[in-house]
Amino acid sequence: MKIGIIGPGKIAERFAAACRQVEGVTVYGVASSQRERAECFAKKYCIPYAFDSHEKIWQMKEIDAVYIASINVFHYETAKACLEAGKAVLCEKPLCMNARQARELVDIARQHQVLLMEGMWTATLPCIRQAAEWVREGKIGTVQFLDCCFSFFCSKDGNGRLFSPELGGGALLDVGIYCLAFTLLMMGEKPESVKARLQIGDTGVDEMGAALLQFSDGAVANCSFGVQGEAPADAHIYGSQGQIRLKEFYCCRRAELCDVNGTVLEVIEDSQEDGFVHEIQTFYDAFRSGSQEGAGASHQLTLDCAWLLDEIAKRGRE
DSSP, X not given: OEEXXXXXXXXXXXXXXXXXXXXXXXXXXXXXXXXXXXHHHHHHTTOSEEESOTHHHHHOTTOOEEEEOSOGGGHHHHHHHHHXXXXXXXXXXXXXXXXXXXXXXXXXXXXXXXXXXXXXXXXXXXXXXXXXXXXXXXXXXXXXXXXXXXXXXXXXXXXXXXXXXXXXXXXXXXXXXXXXXHHHHHHOSOOSEEEEEEEEOTTSSEEEEEEEEEOXXXXXXXXXXXXXXXXXOOEEEEESSOEEEETTGGGOOEEEEEOTTOOEEEEEEOOOOOHHHHHHHHHHHHHHHTOSSXXXXXXXXXXXXXXXXXXXXXXXXX
16 A cells, blocks of 8 residues: 655644554555655655645556545545545544544545545554453443543643644644544444533633543543643543553553452553554555544544534533
8 A cells, every 4th residue: 555645744744754654555645735844854754745735646547545644624625525526534533623524534535435534643553452352251340430540741832733723723623633533432432421621821712621421320520631731641431341551541551450459350452652553554554444534543433522522622612
């Protein structure tokens, strides 16, 4: 599979490096609105082609798939153009700015029978998949409470994207989405009740927030997130017969299955240090099999998460 990259920033650098660890995947082209930036990126990662126009990526017949790492507000239009050109798409999270756009992209992908996957690497991690399996198997009994947090401190000085409403900034879209996707993966359904509070900063974006979700069986999930406060990014799932503990859940490399008293019963560890490798492998496997969605990182997860983002964005400001 030959991949073209749109948006050669810091995240794309990690992606390009990780592609080298996935057999069968080659980064074939990179595009930026600034030719020099594309050429520097191509030289650094030994990419054959560098373009100063995004369109040239999806117009290039040799390219099979496109990785979109541009700013959030440009995801929808870029992904739409790629899908309509018949290119498989791996788009950084969030896939779109709202649920309506996400639904449209999924519909286009299905109409053109093209692979579309949101770059939510958490959904592809072995430890996360095992934790979800423990839940489904009833290893901790009935889930009663889930708690997860992802928050860090970022200076506002010189950061144009994260604190810009026009560029799709804010804690909810940047890190809150990891909490929501994780919760949906563990619970296996959308919540019946959504309550949220967002702390809005002076630039107009949400800087800290929390969501309280309740599910059909009565289970409650607490998701907290932020970009103005450092906190441990851990997750816990408590059931009637046990609990699951995940260290740094969004990039989890160790999950523990425990009894109700916290005694460890089973452990799964992942030696892969870069979550991008699992994400790229999942995308490549789906491409080879002719699937339109990635294993674990399904269209339904993307759509449910987009719906939940909309709900929290609305209710959190009320």
